[in-house]
Amino acid sequence: xxxxxxxxxxxxxxxxxSWAGSCCxxxxxxxxxxxxxxxxxxxxxxxxxxxxxxxxxxxKHIADPPGSDLKQYRLNLGYAHRLAKxxxxxxxxxxxxxENKYSGLSSSTDGxxxxxxxxxxxxxxxxxxxxVYDLAGMKPAVTLGLALLLPTxxxxxxxxxxxxxxxxxxxxxxxxxxxxxxxxxxxxASLALAxxxxxxxxxxxxxxNYVEPYRKQLGNRFSAALSAGYRYVIGTGGDTLTTxxxxxxxxxxxxxxxxxxxxxxxxxxxxxxxxxxxxxxxxDWSVRLAWNHAIAESGWGRNFPTxxxxxxxxxxxxx
Amino acid sequence: xxxxxxxxxxLTLLTLPACGxxxxxxxxxxxxxxxxGTTGPAAGQKAPVFSVPDTSGNSVTLASALDSRKGIxxxxxxxxxxxxxxxxxxxxxxxxxxxxGFYAVDYVSGTVTDAGISASxxxxxGSFHVLADTSHLLLNNFQATMGTxxxxxxxxxxxxxxxxxxxxxxxxxxxxxx
Numbered sequence: 001x002x003x004x005x006x007x008x009x010x011x012x013x014x015x016x017x018s019w020a021g022s023c024c025x026x027x028x029x030x031x032x033x034x035x036x037x038x039x040x041x042x043x044x045x046x047x048x049x050x051x052x053x054x055x056x057x058x059x060k061h062i063a064d065p066p067g068s069d070l071k072q073y074r075l076n077l078g079y080a081h082r083l084a085k086x087x088x089x090x091x092x093x094x095x096x097x098x099e100n101k102y103s104g105l106s107s108s109t110d111g112x113x114x115x116x117x118x119x120x121x122x123x124x125x126x127x128x129x130x131x132v133y134d135l136a137g138m139k140p141a142v143t144l145g146l147a148l149l150l151p152t153x154x155x156x157x158x159x160x161x162x163x164x165x166x167x168x169x170x171x172x173x174x175x176x177x178x179x180x181x182x183x184x185x186x187x188x189a190s191l192a193l194a195x196x197x198x199x200x201x202x203x204x205x206x207x208x209n210y211v212e213p214y215r216k217q218l219g220n221r222f223s224a225a226l227s228a229g230y231r232y233v234i235g236t237g238g239d240t241l242t243t244x245x246x247x248x249x250x251x252x253x254x255x256x257x258x259x260x261x262x263x264x265x266x267x268x269x270x271x272x273x274x275x276x277x278x279x280x281x282x283x284d285w286s287v288r289l290a291w292n293h294a295i296a297e298s299g300w301g302r303n304f305p306t307x308x309x310x311x312x313x314x315x316x317x318x319x
Numbered sequence: 320x321x322x323x324x325x326x327x328x329x330l331t332l333l334t335l336p337a338c339g340x341x342x343x344x345x346x347x348x349x350x351x352x353x354x355x356g357t358t359g360p361a362a363g364q365k366a367p368v369f370s371v372p373d374t375s376g377n378s379v380t381l382a383s384a385l386d387s388r389k390g391i392x393x394x395x396x397x398x399x400x401x402x403x404x405x406x407x408x409x410x411x412x413x414x415x416x417x418x419x420g421f422y423a424v425d426y427v428s429g430t431v432t433d434a435g436i437s438a439s440x441x442x443x444x445g446s447f448h449v450l451a452d453t454s455h456l457l458l459n460n461f462q463a464t465m466g467t468x469x470x471x472x473x474x475x476x477x478x479x480x481x482x483x484x485x486x487x488x489x490x491x492x493x494x495x496x497x
Contacts, residue, residue, distance in 0.1 A: 054399065054400040054403070055400070056400065056403045056404070056407070056441075057403065057404050057407055062398075062403070062440060062441055063440055064398070065397070065398050065425075065427055065428055065433060065436075065437045066428075066433045066436050066437065067428075067429065067433060068427070102397070102427035102428065102429070103427070103428055103429035103430065103433045104426070104427055104428045104429030104430070104433070104453050104455075105426065105427045105429075105455070150342070151341035151342060152341070152342070153341075155341050156482070157340065157341060157344070158340055158341065159340075161464070162464035162465070163397075163464045163465035163466070168341070170341040170344075171341075201341075201344040202344045202345060202346030203344065203346075204345055204346055204347055204348060204349055205340075205349070206481055206482045207464045207467075207482070208462075209361075209462065209480070209481070210348075210349040210350045210351065211350065211481045211482075212348065212350065213346045213347065213348050214484075215346070257484055257485050257487070260485065260487070261485075262484065262485040263408065263485065264401070264404040264405055264407075264408050264483070264484075264485055264486065265404070265485075267400070303400050303401075303403075303404055304400055305399070305400060
């Protein structure tokens with residue numbers, strides 16, 4: 001039981017995939033996992049995303065207009081609950097504030113972002129996180145999930161005035177998730193993979209103006225995040241400090257309009273991140289700081305903004 | 320654990336009523352009828368007259384833009400990834416419509432100089448006539464935003480005012496210009 005309790009804290013630094021809730025990105029983290037033998041987990045985090053140019057369709061990095069200062073702030077509320085021994089469900093809900101300042105225009109808007117609900121199955125448990133005696137001890141934890149992104153945010157197809165009001169993409173998306181996680185104290189490594197498909201929808205309004213109705217579907221989306229962490233025990237009290245480094249890849253295929261491929265869509269993004277998390281002896285409470293950096297050089301993305309995301313969060317595990 | 324379950328249920332219930340039209344999208348055509356002969360931003364209306372500087376500092380008016388042309392295209396850009404993608408797509412169509420003027424409307428730059436810098440940095444200075452809408456005259460008159468594409472025919476009637484999407488509507492409407 002002691003091992004299980006300590007292992008519970010390892011999940012605190014699963015790679016958190018944080019995407020902008022905007023016309024370009026949309027969505028919210030879907031990998032909030034209840035640690036083994038805990039009943040629930042609650043998470044409150046705050047993201048500050050600072051824009052720094054973008055990659056065009058050819059992958060060339062281009063600076064933002066002179067005098068611009070573009071930011072998005074997100075307050076994310078997450079909760080996951082254990083339904084049975086190996087099953088759990090979660091909900092993530094962001095609230096978004098867009099702050100856009102150009103040399104000739106300023107805008108400040110806010111609203112609910114796109115929420116997500118997820119169902120997870122813990123297929124394989126990591127039963128040897130302290131000492132590996134044989135090959136079987138290398139067996140990682142494997143978690144499978146389904147996540148549904150809900151278009152609860154303000155999209156381009158709502159009754160809005162302009163693109164600065166947008167806090168979500170306006171489409172449902174179903175993701176299949178796979179998380180492979182292995183801890184050999186004090187080390188931890190994890191791989192999170194997701195593949196999602198957007199549902200086609202009707203559109204009869206763009207930025208508040210009614211238009212001739214048409215049907216649109218965004219492209220399928222693949223993401224992968226690889227992370228490695230190291231845990232330090234602080235003093236003799238048992239509190240811990242975990243540092244994690246991660247790399248994330250995101251790709252969205254081209255979408256369709258009335259069944260015809262829209263060649264102006266589709267995107268790619270590569271980013272790297274570091275995080276530090278502090279947890280108490282019982283691993284009930286943890287706080288974290290994280291920084292995700294999109295590599296603002298040509299060739300590291302396509303048709304997508306390059307940003308830095310600074311995150312601070314607090315998490316509580318219910319036993 | 321009871322309280323945790325209550326929080327979970329409350330969160331779920333709070334999510335749904337706060338949403339807009341996206342949870343249950345409509346395909347119903349709700350475009351309002353347009354009174355012919357009126358001036359306004361909608362397709363079928365007369366385009367509002369304008370006079371705005373280009374990135375060279377020269378004044379461009381509706382009349383001067385339409386002079387000796389079948390029509391003009393106004394594309395509203397804030398130099399973003401989507402704008403870049405649309406403008407690249409549109410640039411490929413320009414040779415097919417030599418009698419049409421293609422204008423990119425920069426509504427985020429505060430000066431003509433800034434608009435010129437952005438046009439060059441994004442690689443569109445040579446292919447589009449870039450207008451610096453520093454007073455937001457075009458933005459407001461055409462009720463535009465990022466990606467809005469307006470087509471005005473030689474008589475000053477608006478033939479299209481909507482998002483660029485994949486550019487297919489633009490090509491269809493331009494091909495049908497008298």
